[in-house]
Amino acid sequence: MGADIEEDTAADIADKIRRLEDKVARLVIDVNVDGATVEVDGARIGRSPILDPVYVLPGTVVVRASLRSGASAEERIVADRGREARVRLTLAVPGEGPGPGVGPGPGPGEGPGPGVGPGEGPGEGPGEGPGEGPGEGPGEGPGEGPIEPPPPPPVTGPGRLVVRCDVEGATVTVNGERAGRAPIEEERADGFYEVEVAADGYEPYIETVRVLSDRETTLDVRLAAVSEGLDPLWFWVGVGTTAAFAATTIGLGAAAADYNADAEGYLDEMRTWTTSGINNCGANPLDNRACWEPFEARIEVLKDRHAEANDTADGLEIGTWVMLGLTAAAAGGTVWLFLESAPLFGGSDADITVAPIPTAGGIGLGAWGTF
Numbered sequence: 001m002g003a004d005i006e007e008d009t010a011a012d013i014a015d016k017i018r019r020l021e022d023k024v025a026r027l028v029i030d031v032n033v034d035g036a037t038v039e040v041d042g043a044r045i046g047r048s049p050i051l052d053p054v055y056v057l058p059g060t061v062v063v064r065a066s067l068r069s070g071a072s073a074e075e076r077i078v079a080d081r082g083r084e085a086r087v088r089l090t091l092a093v094p095g096e097g098p099g100p101g102v103g104p105g106p107g108p109g110e111g112p113g114p115g116v117g118p119g120e121g122p123g124e125g126p127g128e129g130p131g132e133g134p135g136e137g138p139g140e141g142p143g144e145g146p147i148e149p150p151p152p153p154p155v156t157g158p159g160r161l162v163v164r165c166d167v168e169g170a171t172v173t174v175n176g177e178r179a180g181r182a183p184i185e186e187e188r189a190d191g192f193y194e195v196e197v198a199a200d201g202y203e204p205y206i207e208t209v210r211v212l213s214d215r216e217t218t219l220d221v222r223l224a225a226v227s228e229g230l231d232p233l234w235f236w237v238g239v240g241t242t243a244a245f246a247a248t249t250i251g252l253g254a255a256a257a258d259y260n261a262d263a264e265g266y267l268d269e270m271r272t273w274t275t276s277g278i279n280n281c282g283a284n285p286l287d288n289r290a291c292w293e294p295f296e297a298r299i300e301v302l303k304d305r306h307a308e309a310n311d312t313a314d315g316l317e318i319g320t321w322v323m324l325g326l327t328a329a330a331a332g333g334t335v336w337l338f339l340e341s342a343p344l345f346g347g348s349d350a351d352i353t354v355a356p357i358p359t360a361g362g363i364g365l366g367a368w369g370t371f
Contacts, residue, residue, distance in 0.1 A: 025079030026053040028086045029063060033093055036065040053084065059212045060156060060190055065089040076156075078212065158187040159211040162218040163195060170199040170223065182221070189213075197221045238334030245330050249323035256316030259309045266306035273298050 005013075029038055031048035038045045040063055045054055048065065058081040066072035073089040163172050165182035172179045173196040179186065182197060190213040198204040202223035211217045273295055281291035 021055075022082040024055045025058050025061075025081060026055055026084040027061065027063065027079065028053055028084060029065075030086065030088045031065045031073075031091065032089070033065075033067065033091045036067050036089075036091060038089075039064045039066075058210060063087045063089065065091060067091055067093075078214075156190070156213040158189050159213050160216040161186055161188045161193065161195075161209070161211050162216060163197065163221065164218070165197050165199075165221045165223065167199045167202060167223045170197050170202075170221070172197055195219055197223065199223055201226055235334065235337040238330065238337045242327060242330040242334050245323055245327040249320055249327050252316050252320040252323055256313050256320055259313035259316060263306050263309035263313060266302045266309060270299050270302045270306065273302065 029050045036048045064074040170182045277295035281288045285292035
C-alpha cells in the first residue's frame with residue numbers, strides 16, 4: 001500500500017514526522033538485565049531490552065526498571081525538546097554481586113596468606129602467610145550481602161516563567177488568574193500553563209507553555225491591533241445612495257408603465273377609428289376615398305404617437321433594470337459599510353450574507369447573519 005503513495009505525499013509526511021519529533025524528546029533506555037519491567041513516569045513501556053527510542057514530552061522524566069525478585073533501579077533526568085537522552089539502569093542480580101566471606105580461611109585475593117578480615121569469596125590458591133586485609137579477587141559463589149538501595153532522585157527546584165510583550169502594561173493572566181502587567185517573571189512548578197496577554201485596542205494572545213524545573217521559560221508576545229473600522233459616516237452615505245438609486249428605479253419603472261399604458265391607449269384608439277371608418281365608409285377605403293380620408297389621417301397620427309410611446313417605454317424599462325442593478329450593488333456596499341463601521345455597529349466581528357431570494361413579486365435581495 002505504501003508503494004501507492006506519491007513522492008510528494010511521502011516527502012510531506014516525512015517532513016511532518018520530523019517536525020513532530022522536534023517537539024518531543026527521545027529516550028534510549030539501556031538495562032543491564034534482560035526481562036526487567038521498564039516504566040517511564042509510571043507508565044509501563046515493556047521488558048528489557050528496549051530496542052526503540054521512547055518519545056516523551058520535554059521536562060523531568062522518571063525511568064524505572066524492576067525485577068520480580070524486588071531488585072529495582074530508577075533515574076530521574078531532564079529531557080530536552082528535539083534531543084536524545086540515554087538512560088542506563090543497573091540492577092543488582094543475585095549471584096553476581098560481591099559478598100563477605102563466610103569465615104576465616106584462605107584469603108581470596110592475589111596477596112599471600114589467608115585473610116584476617118572477611119574475604120569476598122574463595123581464592124584461587126592458598127597464600128603463604130597471613131593476610132593483612134580483605135582479598136581483592138572476585139568471589140566465585142553467590143554473595144551473601146544485602147542489595148544496596150538505589151540512590152535518591154536529585155532534588156529539583158521550580159522553574160521560572162518570563163512573559164514579555166511589545167505593548168507596555170499589557171495584562172498577563174496565567175491559568176485564569178491575573179499575574180500582573182508585562183513584563184513578568186515568577187517561579188512556577190513543573191507543568192503546563194495557559195498564558196493570556198491582553199491590552200485595550202489589541203487582539204488577545206493565548207498560548208499554552210511548558211515550564212521545566214530549574215529552567216527559565218520565556219514567552220515574547222507581539223499583540224495585533226484591533227481594526228477600528230470605517231467612519232460610520234460612510235455607512236450613512238451608502239444608505240443615502242441606495243435610497244436615491246431605489247427612488248430613481250421606482251420613478252423610471254412608474255414612467256415606463258405610464259408610457260406603456262399610453263401606447264396601449266393609442267392602439268385602442270386606432271382600432272376605434274378603423275371600426276368607425278368601416279361602419280361609415282365601407283370596408284374598402286379605395287371605394288370611398290373622400291369618406292375615408294379623415295379617418296386615415298387620424299389613424300396615422302395615432303400610429304406615430306403609439307410608436308413614440310412604445311419606444312419611450314422600452315428605454316425607460318432598460319433604465320429601470322440598470323438602476324435596479326445599481327441599487328442592488330449600492331445595497332451590498334451599504335451592508336459592507338454597516339459591518340465595517342465600528343464602534344457604531346460592532347466593527348468587523350459581525351458577519352452577514354447578502355443574496356437574491358425569490359419573492360411573490362419576483363426576485364428580491366435578502367440579507368442575514370450575526371451582528
